Amino acid sequence: xxxxxxxxxxxxxxxxxxxxxxxxxxxxxxxxxxxxxxxxxxxxxxxxxxxxxxxxxxxxxxxxxxx
Numbered sequence: 001x002x003x004x005x006x007x008x009x010x011x012x013x014x015x016x017x018x019x020x021x022x023x024x025x026x027x028x029x030x031x032x033x034x035x036x037x038x039x040x041x042x043x044x045x046x047x048x049x050x051x052x053x054x055x056x057x058x059x060x061x062x063x064x065x066x067x
Contacts, residue, residue: 006057008048015048015057016065024065036063 006015016024022032036058039045045063050056060066 006051008057014060016060016063017051017055017057021058021060021063021065024060025063032063039063 006017006020007013008015018032018036019029021036022029025032027035036045036056039062046059048057048059
């Protein structure tokens with residue numbers, strides 16, 4: 001597992017990158033991106049400010065991960 005944690009400043013909640021989520025689920029990053037897109041299309045993801053233009057972040061529970 002990645003050795004770093006990202007915390008949302010506004011709430012203090014943990015958020016994960018696509019890569020971190022894929023690692024936790026034991027799937028490829030491409031598969032995680034597809035899963036996130038499906039969840040977004042079904043309005044099951046909370047829209048969060050990305051770390052940068054190429055790094056979206058998500059609440060772990062939105063991706064079916066333990067918080």
